Amino acid sequence: MFGRIGWLCLAGLWFFCAPLFAANAQKDVLLAELARNAPGLNPQALRHALAAMQCAVNHGAEAAQRLAVIDYSLPSTERRLWIFDLQRQRLLLRDFVAHGRQSGENFAARFSNRLGSNQSSLGLFRTAESYRGKHGYSLRMDGLEPGLNDLARERAIVIHGADYVSPRLVGSQGRIGRSLGCPAVRPEVARLVVDQLKGGQFLFAWHPDPRWLQSSAYLNCKPQQLASLR
DSSP states (O other): OOHHHHHHHHTTOGGGHHHHHHHHHHHHHHHHHHHHHOTTSOHHHHHHHHHHHHHHHHTTOOOOSEEEEEETTSOTTSOOEEEEETTTTEEEEEEOOOOBTTTOSSSOOOBOOSTTOOOBOOEEEEEEEEEEETTEEEEEEEEOSTTTTTTTTTTTOEEOBOTTOOGGGHHHHSSOOOBSSOOOBOHHHHHHHHHHHTTTOEEEEEOOOHHHHHHOTTTTTOGGGSOOOO
8 A cells, every 4th residue: 555655755745755765665675685585485475475464564463573474386395484583684494384185285276264174275364372282382373364364263273283294295195294274384393483473473375376466455455454453
């Protein structure tokens, strides 16, 4: 969203322009530095993740210290989860992550917000509380995109460790294991992932799905469609 300052700037009131230019410069610097530290991450996925996060912050969400990006355009046999420290502008982790068993085989191609769909969801999430459940140390999160991922808590879409998230399975089945829709990770990194992301960080799940790219309230920053962030 261009915003009031942007329109004042266009109207010729140049003393309003400095905050806009400064904010854009900061975003460009952050994008460039994160991209430099994560050369394997699709640049469009990273740009969209930062844009969605900034949209949320501009409309009342508290700024986060860390950002996780999942690129579901990559096969499950690749490390497609990135976790960034936004303050230090550095990469903390790149690792494997599962998709839902009904989203596809090695590639995720179908996404859903429906209860019982066993599919992954796309879009912007806010992480919440850690807990101990049937998968051990896990992390709940809330989907922020109405109609796209906002049933994440009701669906029990959480981050947890799982033995089936293992590259050792690739030789026998051509992919790692799949979840019921959760972004499950390797048990060896589960505690690190949960500890880095708990307590109000952002997670962004990306895929070059044209319908989602056009309809996402956060990618298009449509305030009237955003979930309440206050």
